[in-house]
Amino acid sequence: MSLYAAPVARLIEEFEKLPGIGRKTAQRLAFHVMNMPVEKVEGLANAIREARTRIKYCSVCSNLTDVDPCSICSNPSRDSSVICVVEDPRDVAAMERTREFKGLYHVLHGAISPMEGIGPEDIKIKELLERVRKNNIAEIILATNPNIEGEATAMYIAKLLKPLGIKTTRLAHGIPVGGDLEYADEVTLAKALEGRREI
């Protein structure tokens, strides 16, 4: 028997299924919901439902979108000859925040990870190659994460792109701007040193 009325117990359970939400947080959220005005609760429930049902993958870049092609792929002022390859839609948002990149994206939806059983065919590499073959691409920026899986994925894609003779680049490693040299890890610092530039 649950210690809470059925609808409360069910909501706590539902919240607990979400990533990073434990029992206590789930309870706190459930009780918060029960104290919210009804229209706010409707707003939350609808936002959840609509995000899931109205959002699709862009047929060009695989980013999440509610219009197809997405607003970036269909923007004529962007440079369609440069594609930035990222693992995740959140990485697109991170790149956009720089306001420096004017090309298009390609979202892989993951990285190659033999440990997790994710092979090249499980992420959107095939779609990238098709896109490269069909369009006039000058450069592919491989902006996968700077960890083992991301590096392996970048190397794998670079190998596939080699025969096509397209310029393939990787984001530079270095010390974060505004960071402190003292707190940079050795590997990052070594990479920053290696990639030093004349001023």
Add this chain to the structure above:
Amino acid sequence: MSLYAAPVARLIEEFEKLPGIGRKTAQRLAFHVMNMPVEKVEGLANAIREARTRIKYCSVCSNLTDVDPCSICSNPSRDSSVICVVEDPRDVAAMERTREFKGLYHVLHGAISPMEGIGPEDIKIKELLERVRKNNIAEIILATNPNIEGEATAMYIAKLLKPLGIKTTRLAHGIPVGGDLEYADEVTLAKALEGRREI
């Protein structure tokens, strides 16, 4: 302009409004929702809506319930002569977890807190007094939290009950002072119940 498609941005915003959910967690939850099967998303949205619409205060004890009176108040095997007064429905769940208490509850929905502008009339003290006058009550256990607000609330209620000549007790210290009833483990809470004293 948002960096995400409108329904995604809206969901992130909705999650961010929840207590203890920051920008990053809200994004993580939103992306999780978009990767969930549609029927699971419907389940979550419905659980949220139903918890809010189907849950009411019990007309007797003010605990949250989907039936009125609640399952505890309407349980004939419970001792209706003992009322345990708590601040919050979560505290009812905490007490029930001890399996030691066989009486009924009264949920105040808060504690007196001049700092937060919560006076005696803002919590369900009037309802408690009415209940005590109308029924044959042998004992009132004041199980408000062992912090300043909870102690003040207990003292205030004890004073009001004094003229009625009803035995009034407080949970024994065994509960860490300054702590929250909700986070106490079952054994400590059971000990506290067992060692309750008249005030």
